[in-house]
Amino acid sequence: MSLAILRADQWNYMHSSNPPVVETVRFRLKPGISDEAFLIEAEKASDYVSCFAGFMGRRLSKQEDGLWLDHLHWACLEDARAASEGFMSEPGLQAFIAAIDTAMMEFKHAKLMHFAA
Secondary structure, eight states: OOHHHHHHHHHHHHHOSSOOEEEEEEEOBOTTOOHHHHHHHHHHHHHHHHTSTTEEEEEEEEOTTSOEEEEEEESSHHHHHHHHHTGGGOGGGHHHHHHBOGGGOEEEEEEOOOOOO
């Protein structure tokens, strides 16, 4: 896809009644959970969400202070909400969920305003 096409798509995002969204989850791992063990479980979570309509991608990063940022890109807010409905109760994701300090977790959706690749 050319940069010119991406720019046209970006313009359309701003004027769409159902724009793409970025789901952002900020969290810390519980004490004693290694990054390596967590990333194995994160891959299972990626497999789960990637099966839903509207899934566009996921990026998982970790700051030096131990704060994790999970960015999920969705075609629209309805797609993001549909995927999250059963996420916490999905049997195959319980180790992923158990590794996260959910008391400190912050979960938000934002309208995608610009994208460059």
